[in-house]
Amino acid sequence: MCVAIPGKVIALEDGLATVDFSGNQVKAFVGLVNTRVGDYVLVHAGCVIQTMKQQEAEEILELMDGFKE
Numbered sequence: 001m002c003v004a005i006p007g008k009v010i011a012l013e014d015g016l017a018t019v020d021f022s023g024n025q026v027k028a029f030v031g032l033v034n035t036r037v038g039d040y041v042l043v044h045a046g047c048v049i050q051t052m053k054q055q056e057a058e059e060i061l062e063l064m065d066g067f068k069e
Helices: 054-065
Strands: 007-013 015-020 022-031 040-044 047-052
Touching: 015 040, 022 040, 022 047, 040 054, 047 054
Parallel strands: none
Antiparallel strands: 007 015, 007 040, 015 022, 040 047
16 A cells, blocks of 8 residues: 655656655656645656645645654
């Protein structure tokens, strides 16, 4: 089972998004979903698979922070 956490797109270049996951930055392909800088996204297998509203992303991130303790 995989769990995807939201990340924020901080840059787009040549079909790749730089996505920030709490300070960890990864590159992901954006060909499957229309994506803009500032969007919150889910990434699976190196591809952006979904964009989401900021409020939804923040709620998920808040819930995930509870598992760190």
